[in-house]
Amino acid sequence: xxxxHELFMNKKPSTIIELLDQIEKAAKNDKEQVSLNEILDTVxxxxxxxxxxxxxxxxxxxxxxxxxGVPAIMGVFVLLAAGQLLLREQHIWLPRWLLEQSIxxxxxxxxxxxxxxxxxxxxxxxxxxxxLFIQGTAVYIIAVVxxxxxxxxxxxxxxxxxxxxxxxALTAFGLSLITKxxxxxxxxxxxxxxxxxxxxxxxx
Numbered sequence: 147x148x149x150x151h152e153l154f155m156n157k158k159p160s161t162i163i164e165l166l167d168q169i170e171k172a173a174k175n176d177k178e179q180v181s182l183n184e185i186l187d188t189v190x191x192x193x194x195x196x197x198x199x200x201x202x203x204x205x206x207x208x209x210x211x212x213x214x215g216v217p218a219i220m221g222v223f224v225l226l227a228a229g230q231l232l233l234r235e236q237h238i239w240l241p242r243w244l245l246e247q248s249i250x251x252x253x254x255x256x257x258x259x260x261x262x263x264x265x266x267x268x269x270x271x272x273x274x275x276x277x278l279f280i281q282g283t284a285v286y287i288i289a290v291v292x293x294x295x296x297x298x299x300x301x302x303x304x305x306x307x308x309x310x311x312x313x314x315a316l317t318a319f320g321l322s323l324i325t326k327x328x329x330x331x332x333x334x335x336x337x338x339x340x341x342x343x344x345x346x347x348x349x350x
Contacts, residue, residue: 160324161272162265162317165189165199166258173251180254182223183245194285197227197238198292199320205299206313207257210249217309219247221299224316228289228296272321276328288319288331291338298345308344315341 172188173180189200201220204210222244230238278284295312302309318334321327 161269162199162203162321163262163269165196165203166261166265169200169203169254170258173254175251178250179248180251181246181248182219186240186245193323194227194231194289195320195323197320198224198316199324201227202313202315202317202320203261204257204313205309206317207261208310209253209260210257212309213249213253214303216249217302217312218300219244220313220316221296223296224292224299225296228292231289232286232293268321272325272327272330274326276332277326279328279331280322280326284331285323288323288334291335292316292319295338295341298341301345302341305344305348308341308348311337311344312341 168188169185172185175184185200189196201224205217205220210216223240226240226244227238280288295315299309299312302312315334315337318330318337322329322331322334
């Protein structure tokens with residue numbers, strides 16, 4: 147049986163550091179593997195921004211994102227979340243097989259440690275500005291772009307560094323929605339163009 151998660155009720159976490167702390171909390175258990183469902187239960191899985199940020203950070207971190215299969219799994223995750231946002235669903239549906247996907251906790255801890263320094267810098271730099279690019283119709287444009295990124299992520303398993311660029315785009319989109327920073331959304335569109343450029347260069 148699949149599960150449904152509320153999509154728009156909770157705006158936390160509000161920073162990258164908060165999200166990293168929550169992922170780390172989910173990994174602090176007695177099991178060697180940490181599932182996506184356990185992470186979502188800790189993060190909150192209730193708004194589009196944090197979900198994008200989670201998918202982006204998982205894909206961006208070299209220690210985690212370079213694990214075979216992770217970019218494809220995160221692609222499906224983003225595809226479902228963004229697609230249901232476009233359909234104006236109030237809950238996000240995730241299949242059980244996706245929720246049960248897991249990563250060894252040591253890789254999660256190492257990935258979080260790698261991310262903390264750039265996370266602190268970004269958290270200080272982000273602020274509310276250029277909100278035209280993260281409100282109303284702009285949110286649905288972001289969702290469409292994220293769907294396009296998600297669609298090519300499985301192919302990025304064989305393109306060096308492309309998954310990390312896709313992760314940077316998703317991370318930037320997630321941050322822009324969480325902090326209402328339109329400038330970060332514009333940066334995310336640039337990373338998105340880089341993602342598609344790498345894919346086209348490799349396959350055409």
